[in-house]
Amino acid sequence: MGKEIYCSFLLFCVWSIGLAQQPQYPYQDSKLPVEERVSDLLSRMSLEEKVRQMDMYKGEYFKNGEQFDSKKTELKIGRLGVGAIHDIYPKSAKMINSLQAYVMENNRWGIPALIMAEVLHGYSGEGNTAFPMNIGLGSTWDPGLMKKVGRVIGSEARAHGVHYGLGPVLGIGREPRWGRIAETLGEDTYLASELGLAMIQGMQGDSLSSDNAIIAEPKHFAVHSYPQAGGNSSPVIVGERTAREDFLPVFEKAYKEGGALGAMCAYSELDGVPCAANHWLLTDVLRKEWGFKGIVISDLGAIKYLQTTHFVTSSPRESIKEAVAAGVDMQFYDFSNEFWQKTLMELVNEGELSMNEINRAAGGVLRLKFLLGLFEHPFIEETKMQERKHSLENQAIALEAAHKSMVLLKNEKNLLPLNKNIKTIAVIGPNANESRLGGYSVRNKKGITVLEGIKQVVDSSVEVLYEQGVPLIVKGQIVDQEYLFTPDKKGNGLKGEYFDNRNLEGSPVLTRIDGELGFDWPWSPGPGVPDDQFSVRWTGFLKPTETFEGWLGLSSDDGVRMWVDEQLIVDNWNKGATAIVTTPMRFEAGREYQIRIEMWEGGWGARAHLRWNLQKVDLEPAIAAAKKSDVAIVVLGESNELVEENRDVATLELHGKQLALIKAIQETGTPVVAVLLNGRPLAINWVNDHVPAILESWFPGEAGGRAVADVLFGNFNPAGRLPISFPKSVGQLPIYYNQKPSAIHRYVRESQDPLYDFGFGLSYTKFTYSNLRVSASEIHKEDKILVHVDVQNTGDFDGEEVVQLYINDVYSSVTTPRKTLKGFKRLFLKKGEKSTVSFELGPEKLSIWNKDMERGVEPGDFEIMVGGNLTDVLKTGFKVLIN
Secondary structure: OOHHHHHEEEEEEEEHHHHHHHHOOOHOOOOOOHHHHHHHHHHHOOHHHHHHHHHHHHHHHEEEOOEOOHHHHHHOOOOOOOOOOOOOOOOOHHHHHHHHHHHHHHHOOOOEEEEEEEEOOOOOOOOOOOOOOOOHHHHHHHHHHHHHHHHHHHHHHHHHHOOOEOOOOOOOOOOOOOOHHHHHOOHHHHHHHHEEEHHHHHHHHOOOOOOOOEEEEEEEEOOOOHHHHHHOOOEEEEOOHHHHHHHHHHHHHHHHOOOOOEEEEEEOOOOOOHHOOOOHHHHHHHHHHHOOOEEEEOOOOOHHHHHHOOOOOOOOHHHHHHHHHHHHEOOOOOOOOHHHHHHHHHHHHHOOOHHHHHHHHHHHHHHHHOOOOOOOOOOHHHHHHHHHOOOOHHHHEEEEEEHHEEEEEEEEEHHHOOOOOOOEEEOOOOOOOOOOOOOOOOOOOOOHHHHHHHHHOOOOOOEEEEEEEOOOOOOEEEEOHHEEEEEOOOOOOEEEEEEOOOOOOOOOEEEEEEEEEEEEOOOOOOOOOHHHHHHEEEEEEEEEOOEEEEEEEEEEEEEEEEOOEEEEEEEEEEEEOEEEEEEEEEEEOOEEEEEEEHHHHOOOEEEEEEEEEEOOOOOOHHHHHHHHHOOOEEEEEEEOOOOOOOOOOOOOOOOOOHHHHHOOOOOOOOEEEEEEEEOOOOOHHHHHHHHOOEEOOOOOOOEEEEEEEEHHHOOOOOOOOOOOOOOHHHHHOOOOOOOOOOOOOOOOOOOOOOOOEEEEEOOOOOOEEEEEEEEOOEEEOOOOOOEEEEEEEOOOOEEEEEEEEEEEEEOOOOOOOOEEEEEEEEEEEEEOOEEEEEEEEEEHHOOEEEEOOOEEEOOOOEEEEOOOOOOOOOEEEEEOOOO
């Protein structure tokens, strides 16, 4: 028995003996119903103990490096226990078991800690399995696969002592400029509902007390995914009917059918009311209509934003009161733990919050801990952590997900699949040899790149040439310290003054010389400086050694500004979130330029780079490689710096010099295949018009490069379908497929049609549809009807097809789209094989929210459309009778 396994076993034995010696209160009886246990424990707890359960703590408070630190823990939580701990990501059973034992032994009721983690497309703890980004998972149109993905996430997380996962994102992605569009499962309510439900069922398993299940927390509740102009947290201007028809059904299915027990309220406002203070949303709908019994957590800082962003409260105290009264149960780093708990107790003691509201929130946290079985089984086993983490089976599921997420957008003259014995291949582009996993990915994970995947797949005799061509973001180079001088000119570098606030106020808490500005800080930049809400001023001189025309720029994810010789040349102080902002400049050799740079950090990591373009971009090596080759595979797209939280954009064009690169490669005359690695739909009009083959790969996870190569060289026949429409320009937005019939766009210089439709995707084979029929021509509104269609693979390859069913409520009391997805099935057919696919339509799929805001099926004609995409469909229909 290994040392850590023995320690964990010994810890468990000691805890079990101690538990047996304790008085047996009803809440300790695992045979009693959970609600009785919750009521009994709440009746024994003090107000101070209850508000402690309503709080989330940072993992750094409980460990030193990767070891549990009892002294830090005692200093932070004393003997009151803890509600939840986030951002701890245990690497050993000994650490998390020691923490859990300490927490339970040092509060008088033996209440365990709830451990939380990010699980967007993989449990984020280091070394675990990384799946495609969610928009890629949406392209699979495969609920069975999504359940397997969810099961891997749940089992890997629980084996590490995690109980509660922040995900999946169930927002309906209808604003591609929004940086978090990559986290969604697409633009369609039904597709996202089915895929999200399957993922949740996988994560939560058959029983939450199982050692391979965790609680799922769908987010962001609700309608966060349609912000004005794509600005993260910007207002969402939709009415109740649109919210109920298009955005809320995904969450309703997650909670009522999936049994999800977590909810994260959104930053944004819904029809003028911030979600973090929206009683209608968090109480009337979520709890009273849907029967939700879990907990609502604020998105990071959402409660604070009630005052600082929305201006609907005038103080932190009022913000806390409004949020808890509306239905929020736990903060997410909004305020210090001490302030949050103290304020809650004051609000109760002064009669501004009721004990019913505190009991709802604290009781919700306790309920989860009972359902998870943590009072009886608080510890994990080292063997299970090692067995499950990135197992061969889990890696195979990651590859399957990557394969199924690939969408073939164009294949002119059947250029694909390529011959594996081709003589020379040029692999070119800023994403060709980069691991693009997307936001909230597994920590420190490196996926297989497209270049690596191609080398794995092709014959050993094939010559593979690689050139980056252009960087994804033309950032130039970090200004080296040899060109920077302190204000007194006695040394290299810039003087840095660090402040413990965002406004450069007061005296610096840290002053030092920074040799160069190339900082990427996940937490604090130095002693005495807080992790978040700090500011910095750098001063000194820049002295180039050669004369050149170029630019000087700052790269940051928060507010920055820069003066050169007392002239303000970069001002991004209020906007923040920039990949890089530059200003043209002529540099003269030997001249001293006085520099002052200021920045503020608003939360969740910071970047501070001072850059210039001393060396210019050169396309010639990439062009030369293409000319030598039989085919050029050009890999373009995005990275986390272009599409992630707070990475919103004003254009959907290819960033930087990517279009110039692929144009230059196309002009060589070598056949070109474009591969996209990206998180949002891109307006690739020129590429579509001129490049013969295009593969949309999204951010395809750890096995993504191999999956791309398998598709390009025919090892896998692509069958992914777009979960989101591709616009030709931002001027067409919004352009989701099921807009209302009055959404007619007669642009002077632009088509009203998207570049690629929702549901679109090609295959190396062909499928033919026939014999569409329904089980009845007339039904009553409470009845169900069956739809059948025959599908045959009439092409030359085995492959998968995604059969899609759309309906049209022809005439209704309120407006409805002409086409709305209500069924889909992904199936494999061998060459020549034929199959009958069946769908069931009942009141859930046929109902609408009528003029009186009542949900029901209206009498009248319904049109049914079935096919392999949105436009090539067979049609039939039926009538709903007046009862």
